[in-house]
Amino acid sequence: MSQPKVQGAHSEVWDRKLRPIYDALEVKNYKGVIKLVDSFLKKFPGDHTARVLQAWAQAGSAKTSAANKSVDAILAETPTDLHCLNLLESLLQRLDRGKDSLAAVLAASAAHPKDAGLLQAVFDIHIKQYDYAKAQATAMRLHRVQGAHWLWCAITLLALQAMTATSASPEGKGMQAKQLWLLAETMLTKQVAATPVPANGYSEPESGDRPKRAEGLTQQQHLLWILVLVEQKKFEAAYQTFNSPHGGALRCLACDRYHRQAQFARQAGHHAKAAQLCYLALREDNNNWHATKVLLDICGPPKDAVINDHHDSIDSVPLADLSLDAACSEEGLRVPTWSEACSFIESLAVVKAVTLPQEKFEMQDFKGVTDGFAQVGQSALRGPLLARVDIAARLSSHARASTSQEGSANGAFLVNEQGCSRLAHAIVVYIRALGHLACCGSDLREYYALLSLPERKWLAQQVRHTIETYQNPPMDVRDDKEQPALDLFVLLRYQINLAEIEQEIHDLEGIDPARALQRAIKLMELFAGSEHFTRDLDEKQRGPSDELLALAVCSLIGAARSDPSHGAEWLMRAYLMVEAAQIKRKVSAPLRLAATALAGLLGAPNIANEQFAMLDVKHVQRDSVEGHFLYPLFQSAASEPLCAAAEQHVIDMHNEHAHRAATTIIEAFNSGSFVKAIEFEQFRIRMARSHTHALMASQAAATKLYRTGQVEEQECDLDQLRFNEDFNFRPFWYPPHHGQPSTAAFDWWRQLPEAPAAAVDAYPGGARLWFQIPKVAEMEHILEAQAWRQASRDAIRLQQLQTRVLSFCYAPQADLAPLSADEVTQLAQLVGVPLDELPAQCKALLDQDQQHKALDGKRATQCLQAAVFQAAHLFQVSSAQDGASPANQRLLENLGLCRQLFLALVAWANSGLCCDASSTSRDTASGSSCDTASSSSLATSSGTEGAIGASWGAGEWTWAGLVVHGAAMWLGPCLQVWLRQSASQAAAQPASEQHQSLHKALQDLGESFLKGIMSLVLALGVRIDQLNSQQGLVSSLEVWSGANRQAVFTVSVNFSH
């Protein structure tokens, strides 16, 4: 039956009568829909749209077979109406017959081969299936019907195919990719040649919000051109496109056009031209950091640069003498010398007519800061002055490299007679000139890391001197009415910079707890004293001294490092301090993040969650923020509801994007954003391979197995994982965790005393921790990032393998592929103990006298996990066999071993907390002893109530709480599986003697485990139960022993000012 044509007045009737059907469908009145369609079909017999709506109603009322039948009948008639086909496509998706929609659209298009709408529907479906070859063929057909736009689409699709071919098999399909790129270039070249050179430079709206295509190449077409050339490493050609008549298409990229062009020029070997472009870019905007870097890269410091360089060069280069002008002129184009480049960059501030601070610091140096010269002037200083720091840093690195190569003392060039390096000197100048800017600290942090301890001390001394001079100017200056008055804001900012530098020094030297506390108090007093600056500030705005809060927390964490036996107390002080600060800074993200981490590490996941919730993290931030920051804290605390919610957030977000990704690519094609279409495809792949998503999916599958016994297939290529984590905002003291999220808090406590040493080894002063580098998660050359990625992969792999082992227990009859020998070995390695050595090691551990006291927590956890794993492995083997077997015998032994280990762990952990109130000493393997009661007051008040808290420290709390939490996350589900399996086996078949033993062993183990967990939860009770803020001034925290709800100690902080 052919579809009746509906046109003109007829169409209006058709539309009007169809509307009530849509309305009924929208409110899920399916009976009403069917009735209305019957009536409609009497007027428009066989109408496809109405029948599709009827099928929708059938599907909606769970009459799936009827819906399928209706759909089959419609498909057999080859509907060609686009609207109807769109409806049909949605319905087919719902009926899980997505492939039929392609067939339907193809059939419609075959019936009307010149119908552009149908062709585009075919194109869209190919894109939705990510079949770029077929989409390209369709684009070529569309090109014949609808014009040049589709040819550009076809070129883009060729590029997409080439990229896919390269990534799928970089070697095998290299030739295919090469051919695809060449074909794209050929088509592109023809298309560029056929495009008229633009007469005017803009587009105007033709209708609606879609601009009319202007003559000449669009920006996106030009960028596609460049992309095709660059992917083939044709940098010369890419560079030349800027000079083509179509180069104007890139005018909307004016901001980084010079930089891009310079990059290509450099890659093509035109260093002089690249330098000239940077020169032009910097002339236009002296803050263009890309151009600064490229220029310095090109001109590079020569070997003798350090010797020939002088501090005073900035003042000695008159603008008129700049030889770079000559070097970069069209006539005498050459690569500028290092000296010329440096002089040029430094002179940019002069070009902007801004007074620079003098080398020899005097009161007049403040003039620029305090006389309120325009913001433009201030920011104009930033680029050149930071460039000066960067130049000094390059010279410093250069000299160090020379020193290490020649084994000589060339490093001496770095430091002048006052013990000041050029780099430190440049930093001082920067701070004096721009220390009042909030960004000063972050601008310089990278460079602090390059300074040695003596250099830092010199730097701190200079800043201190700056402050003193500023506070107490010489008499002649004081009497000079022309001199600026003391500006308290500037003074405050200098003090903050000094505090930051001192923090760096403490990172290197360490800090004793008493000094750390004093320092934190001092910083908080400074913060409190600066509050008047925020009087007119919206409370949601960042305050001028907010960095002090972060520095104070760092100081207290430093104390915890020095005094790990009281680590928990130091952290609680830090938490309370942050909480007190939040009275004034309710929405400060750094404070919320610090509070989240502190609460999580203190075993209060709900409070961590509440703190984090205030940040309103959502959508893509689930992937880049929440997964690495919050989730491990939930896992460490074994908070299943919070973990499940976090997992669901991430999975939902990814599912939503996976569902919408193709639509965004189609949108890019429709808008003529060809390069964006490629970018969206790469983004889709990156999202699909997200590490966070893989981790959450793996954990969710495991949880599902434990809870419901349902086995979920997991497909995840761990080698292809992408790491979308953004670590940039993490506090210095809360580095990303390596490995299983469930041990994150545990490991943080365990590594606490080692942290400063590790940081100093890796990065001098810890000023530039690896995770503070923007976009570091995927950086190849950062060793720590590599190690983190590998540990992250291993964590997922371990989870997957464990889940697979356990899935055999749940569904032994299911058609599950057994673990290969390699996988078993891999599992044992990931657990950390070689399979063969395990039983002997565990037994040896248990054979020791008073093993619960001698047990090393990490080792115990490892052995416990390994023993459980081996038991699981053996259970897998034995479940495939009937009756008595050696494997079953070994399983029994291992279960017994697990039980003993676990009980030992419980006893050991309990011993850490059950010393009575009057106890003054306690012997543990770590040698820590019970201290006298100590005050937990940060500033003025409070003390210890009860005595158990006095014996707390990182060691006890860590082992007692976190080890068991970590083990519980792993062991609990295993036991649940075994118990369930054992029970079902016992019920299903006459129990052999060995089966009965097995069942008994499992029950014993399970009961011990559950009782142990319960007793530990009660005994440990280490929770932040109460957080009070009174009148906005005092925060207090009471920590309770779980069993009798008796307060073990109270911490409070007075934050009045």
Add this chain to the structure above:
Amino acid sequence: MTSIREFTCDDLFSFNSVNLDYFTETYNLSFYLSYLAKWPEYCLVAEGPDGRCLGYIIGKAEGQGEDWHGHVTAVTVAPESRRLGLARKLMQLLEAITIDVHNGYFVDLFVRKSNATAITMYTQMGYTVYRRVLGYYTGSEDALDMRKAMPRDKDKKSIRPLKHPITPDQLECD
């Protein structure tokens, strides 16, 4: 010191130094991708010396006839990078694109009536209040629709203020 470049999808993973701030809304992925697909030239990022995202602007071209204009959908700067003129610079670039690429009559933006800091900055940049939109924001806060005429609007007709406030359903382009 700061480099301005086009906004890319990967920036969505690293813009948290900006978006964790209270004043900056994080939208769903479709929102950002739709802007990048339709108006890539209007989406720019300010990048710090170490590659850190310091701020960004997202905008679009819309309207018909003499209402054809550039619209600032979002402009935001990380807290520690404020007062450096970054927002101003991003706004100037959007204006330049409106003139050079789209030849729009004006640029407009919506701002919370209570956001005095932003209103002052826009005023200094030549924006004036065209109209008030009642209850535009969540929590029923009014928005000020501020406009700046571009060279194409020689008579500055586009920025003559309306006498009466409007409601969100009366907006032309939403």
